[in-house]
Amino acid sequence: MINDTRGHVSELLAKAIKRGALDHEMTAADKERLVEFLRIYGDLSPDLFYKGSTRSGFRIFPGAGPESGVSRDPIDMRLLLDENLWTGVLFEDTFVMQATMLQPVGGMDRIPAAFYKRMHSRIRLGAQVTEIRKLPDGVRVVYYDRTAGGPISITAAYAIVTIPLPVLAGIQSDFSPPFKHAIASTAYDNAVKLAWQSPRFWETEDQIYGGISFVKGETTLVWYPSDRFQNPNGILLGCYNTGDDAKLFGALPPADQFSRSRSIVNELHPGHGADLLHPVTVAWQKVPFNLGPWVHWPEGPSAEYNLLNQPDDRIYLAGEHLSHVNGWQEGAVLSAHRVVSEISQRVRSAQA
Amino acid sequence: MINDTRGHVSELLAKAIKRGALDHEMTAADKERLVEFLRIYGDLSPDLFYKGSTRSGFRIFPGAGPESGVSRDPIDMRLLLDENLWTGVLFEDTFVMQATMLQPVGGMDRIPAAFYKRMHSRIRLGAQVTEIRKLPDGVRVVYYDRTAGGPISITAAYAIVTIPLPVLAGIQSDFSPPFKHAIASTAYDNAVKLAWQSPRFWETEDQIYGGISFVKGETTLVWYPSDRFQNPNGILLGCYNTGDDAKLFGALPPADQFSRSRSIVNELHPGHGADLLHPVTVAWQKVPFNLGPWVHWPEGPSAEYNLLNQPDDRIYLAGEHLSHVNGWQEGAVLSAHRVVSEISQRVRSAQA
Numbered sequence: 001m002i003n004d005t006r007g008h009v010s011e012l013l014a015k016a017i018k019r020g021a022l023d024h025e026m027t028a029a030d031k032e033r034l035v036e037f038l039r040i041y042g043d044l045s046p047d048l049f050y051k052g053s054t055r056s057g058f059r060i061f062p063g064a065g066p067e068s069g070v071s072r073d074p075i076d077m078r079l080l081l082d083e084n085l086w087t088g089v090l091f092e093d094t095f096v097m098q099a100t101m102l103q104p105v106g107g108m109d110r111i112p113a114a115f116y117k118r119m120h121s122r123i124r125l126g127a128q129v130t131e132i133r134k135l136p137d138g139v140r141v142v143y144y145d146r147t148a149g150g151p152i153s154i155t156a157a158y159a160i161v162t163i164p165l166p167v168l169a170g171i172q173s174d175f176s177p178p179f180k181h182a183i184a185s186t187a188y189d190n191a192v193k194l195a196w197q198s199p200r201f202w203e204t205e206d207q208i209y210g211g212i213s214f215v216k217g218e219t220t221l222v223w224y225p226s227d228r229f230q231n232p233n234g235i236l237l238g239c240y241n242t243g244d245d246a247k248l249f250g251a252l253p254p255a256d257q258f259s260r261s262r263s264i265v266n267e268l269h270p271g272h273g274a275d276l277l278h279p280v281t282v283a284w285q286k287v288p289f290n291l292g293p294w295v296h297w298p299e300g301p302s303a304e305y306n307l308l309n310q311p312d313d314r315i316y317l318a319g320e321h322l323s324h325v326n327g328w329q330e331g332a333v334l335s336a337h338r339v340v341s342e343i344s345q346r347v348r349s350a351q352a
Numbered sequence: 353m354i355n356d357t358r359g360h361v362s363e364l365l366a367k368a369i370k371r372g373a374l375d376h377e378m379t380a381a382d383k384e385r386l387v388e389f390l391r392i393y394g395d396l397s398p399d400l401f402y403k404g405s406t407r408s409g410f411r412i413f414p415g416a417g418p419e420s421g422v423s424r425d426p427i428d429m430r431l432l433l434d435e436n437l438w439t440g441v442l443f444e445d446t447f448v449m450q451a452t453m454l455q456p457v458g459g460m461d462r463i464p465a466a467f468y469k470r471m472h473s474r475i476r477l478g479a480q481v482t483e484i485r486k487l488p489d490g491v492r493v494v495y496y497d498r499t500a501g502g503p504i505s506i507t508a509a510y511a512i513v514t515i516p517l518p519v520l521a522g523i524q525s526d527f528s529p530p531f532k533h534a535i536a537s538t539a540y541d542n543a544v545k546l547a548w549q550s551p552r553f554w555e556t557e558d559q560i561y562g563g564i565s566f567v568k569g570e571t572t573l574v575w576y577p578s579d580r581f582q583n584p585n586g587i588l589l590g591c592y593n594t595g596d597d598a599k600l601f602g603a604l605p606p607a608d609q610f611s612r613s614r615s616i617v618n619e620l621h622p623g624h625g626a627d628l629l630h631p632v633t634v635a636w637q638k639v640p641f642n643l644g645p646w647v648h649w650p651e652g653p654s655a656e657y658n659l660l661n662q663p664d665d666r667i668y669l670a671g672e673h674l675s676h677v678n679g680w681q682e683g684a685v686l687s688a689h690r691v692v693s694e695i696s697q698r699v700r701s702a703q704a
Binding site: 003005009010012013015016017019020021022030033034037038040041054055057058062063064065066067068069078080081086087090093094095101102209210229301306309318322323324325331334335337338339 | 357361369373374410432439453653661686687
């Protein structure tokens with residue numbers, strides 16, 4: 001699709017140039033260079049037609065002895081003009097969606113797991129924050145200790161709060177009224193991820209190694225594992241939707257979600273719906289200490305964003321929601337660095 | 353480069369369509385669809401100009417707090433029209449050069465090494481073939497045993513000869529005169545690969561992880577390791593040339609080859625010529641049992657190719673040189689499968 005499209009576009013532009021359509025802005029020399037470039041760019045024939053390209057692969061692969069390769073016929077331009085098609089094909093050209101060159105062994109959550117391993121003596125798990133209070137020279141946080149069973153109060157000179165805003169909105173606090181209002185009014189998106197264990201039919205039958213098939217409808221996509229290629233089984237993501245699709249889909253009983261995902265996978269990979277086993281589904285908006293996958297500023301970062309990026313007295317907020325890299329660990333890390341650096345400067349100034 | 357070029361090309365084609373340059377072949381509805389497609393394809397503004405795209409990255413990356421991303425200005429179309437540039441950029445769109453998704457751990461020669469591991473009881477190393485003779489019902493091969501030191505003669509019903517043609521041309525044989533002529537007249541290419549050990553400055557300073565820099569001049573390219581990312585050292589290919597460049601370059605004393613390669617790398621990565629250590633250079637045309645990297649049919653497979661793909665009596669040739677996948681292990685494997693299958697059919701027919 002990519003190479004045939006580039007070929008067709010190059011042929012059309014070469015034709016238009018030859019007809020003088022761009023004489024207004026180009027010299028004869030410019031035009032000649034541009035046409036020569038298009039010949040290479042689109043793999044055009046010497047007479048500037050796109051007649052297919054081995055860049056797009058072969059109908060019959062080159063072999064041994066008399067078996068020479070047979071080119072594929074190019075896909076008709078009209079078939080390539082579907083807007084839905086290009087949303088999918090160009091997905092990986094989006095800045096944050098470009099193909100990864102490296103991935104953490106075991107998945108993205110191995111990054112926080114590695115922090116935990118180094119820092120676990122300073123981390124208290126099972127600590128459900130119930131109050132965030134301002135003190136004259138510091139902050140008091142009260143949490144319910146889910147292991148010991150009682151409320152515990154701790155104080156510090158400063159606090160960095162990385163609790164997602166929909167959760168934070170439900171915690172008693174001394175935040176200023178505009179700060180409280182900004183926290184309460186910030187909407188998070190919805191997202192559902194649904195996964196199956198399955199034999200790797202996408203590898204053995206379709207030579208798909210990682211990547212995404214975009215499907216129409218509520219489940220949005222099918223995402224193939226990018227690790228442990230050629231193992232007998234793999235984890236297939238059978239749904240990853242957001243927005244209203246995720247809100248409605250996530251409200252269905254899990255059994256219904258599984259049956260809809262299985263049916264879509266079966267349509268995409270005929271006969272393989274029955275291979276899907278052991279499903280799991282997670283609706284981020286229902287995860288108690290998340291209540292949503294990521295912040296969703298309706299029109300990009302706003303006045304609320306700017307306010308919440310300022311400290312309220314000695315309390316600083318940090319997280320992906322306070323960065324321009326929404327929904328990614330990178331945003332959370334950048335935000336953490338920023339806030340730690342601000343506190344450091346504040347302490348130094350106070351000491352100076 | 354890729355995204356900015358696509359943007360410029362889309363803008364120009366949209367402009368030409370709006371001016372009616374393609375009215376001859378398109379309906380108004382076609383034109384409308386094509387323009388809408390170009391808007392998405394090239395990331396054009398609503399008024400169909402290419403004003404840059406975050407697909408091409410950012411001048412300043414999106415960060416935390418107030419640090420929103422700042423777009424890059426698009427590269428001027430005139431800078432993008434260099435023909436040499438596109439030979440490099442489109443290199444990986446060539447069918448056999450498309451980016452690999454998988455690579456053998458330890459490199460390509462681990463594949464023959466794995467065959468050796470399974471079959472070594474049937475493989476005789478150090479066997480320098482000196483004669484290939486036809487017998488009434490078979491083949492006799494005489495070889496010089498480089499370990500034991502004497503000539504050894506073996507016979508079999510059939511022989512498959514995978515010796516590269518320039519080496520085979522120097523071996524006494526009973527091949528038919530046209531077969532001998534075809535073997536002797538087939539030219540092989542030249543190729544020199546030169547490698548350095550070096551600290552991975554390309555990773556730490558330039559964020560280059562694998563891939564090739566094409567350089568002008570006799571050394572052709574610099575190729576970065578695609579394995580063991582972020583190790584302290586890596587193997588940098590400082591030259592991989594072919595044809596006349598390789599013939600001349602390979603004839604230089606190694607010390608001169610190293611100094612030329614070091615100087616090119618230093619120009620490409622200023623200051624890092626001095627980091628390059630422990631060079632090795634191999635000119636395939638000088639490797640005694642190769643005498644060239646791969647067959648080079650001047651205008652694609654020829655009458656000689658067709659003849660050598662037929663058996664001469666009970667002797668079959670096989671190898672990359674007898675396939676349409678020249679110079680690749682895949683060609684050798686396909687050729688081997690083909691010949692084994694032909695012998696099998698011949699034996700079955702004879703028995704029937």
